[in-house]
Amino acid sequence: xxxxxxxxxxxxxxxxxxxxxxxxxxxxxxxxxxxxxxxxxxxxxxxxxxxxxxxxxxxxxxxxxxxxxxxxxxxxxxxxxxxxxxxxxxxxxxxxxxxxxxxxxxxxxxxxxxxxxxxxxxxxxxxxxxxxxxxxxxxxxxxxxxxxxxxxxxxxxxxxxxxxxxxxxxxxxxxxxxxxxxxxxxxxxxxxxxxxxxxxxxxxxxxxxx
Numbered sequence: 076x077x078x079x080x081x082x083x084x085x086x087x088x089x090x091x092x093x094x095x096x097x098x099x100x101x102x103x104x105x106x107x108x109x110x111x112x113x114x115x116x117x118x119x120x121x122x123x124x125x126x127x128x129x130x131x132x133x134x135x136x137x138x139x140x141x142x143x144x145x146x147x148x149x150x151x152x153x154x155x156x157x158x159x160x161x162x163x164x165x166x167x168x169x170x171x172x173x174x175x176x177x178x179x180x181x182x183x184x185x186x187x188x189x190x191x192x193x194x195x196x197x198x199x200x201x202x203x204x205x206x207x208x209x210x211x212x213x214x215x216x217x218x219x220x221x222x223x224x225x226x227x228x229x230x231x232x233x234x235x236x237x238x239x240x241x242x243x244x245x246x247x248x249x250x251x252x253x254x255x256x257x258x259x260x261x262x263x264x265x266x267x268x269x270x271x272x273x274x275x276x277x278x279x280x281x282x283x284x285x
Contacts, residue, residue, distance in 0.1 A: 095150065104148035108162050111140030115169035122176030122235070125184075130176070131235030137169065138228060163204075166224060170200050173231055177240065192244045199251025200227060206255050210262040214269065219261045220254035222247070 114137035121130035144162060148154045174197040181189040203222060210217035227247060234243030 101151075102147070104144045104151070104153055105158055105161055107140050107144040107147060108158075108165050111137050111144065112165045112169050112172075114140065116172055119172040119176030122173060123179035123183075125180050127235040127238055127240060131232050134173070134228065134232050134235065138232075141166070141228075167201070167204060170224065170227065171197060174200065177244070189241065189244070192241075192248055196244050196247035196251060199248055199255065202255045203227075203251055203258075206258040206262075210258060214262055214265040217258050217262055217265075220257045221250045222254045227251070 114133060118130045118133040118137060121127075121133060145154075148158055174193055177193045178190055178197075181187075181193060199222075203220065204224075207217045230243045230246060231240075234240035
């Protein structure tokens with residue numbers, strides 16, 4: 076067994092114990108989702124004061140709630156349509172809250188170029204989610220793209236812990252908007268394929284042709 080596999084198995088066992096403990100405590104999954112948002116607000120406040128390393132650690136803690144709320148819902152048979160919607164909405168608030176923290180920090184220290192860069196990254200973050208939600212109104216699924224939410228959160232954690240937030244923001248801004256473009260192209264292709272399939276006349280059965 077490799078070291079990485081052993082770490083992965085150990086982490087899953089710990090996560091399973093946490094999920095079972097939370098399930099036994101009868102805490103509602105939506106409460107866990109809301110606590111995750113509050114933790115991310117705390118991380119945003121740390122980012123706004125330039126305490127990046129501490130913010131990175133807090134974001135990791137918030138990620139724990141993000142990982143367990145859905146599992147607790149399944150463990151306690153409390154999976155609902157509203158729960159999925161609630162989780163998605165609060166994820167958007169969490170993402171934007173962290174970036175607002177960076178906006179405040181860069182504005183405070185007078186780095187206007189980084190304020191603009193953070194704003195572009197923020198636009199990309201919103202549009203990645205919006206483009207998928209809007210696309211899935213007209214096609215079955217639109218999960219394509221480079222930069223889903225887990226990747227964005229990991230990048231922010233790396234930027235905070237290793238004091239490399241500026242390069243991370245460039246990655247978020249560029250790859251984030253490329254992800255939106257990718258989803259637009261994919262949606263165009265899939266929508267066109269579905270429309271052509273609807274216009275194509277149905278194939279005549281062999282029995283009907285006799």
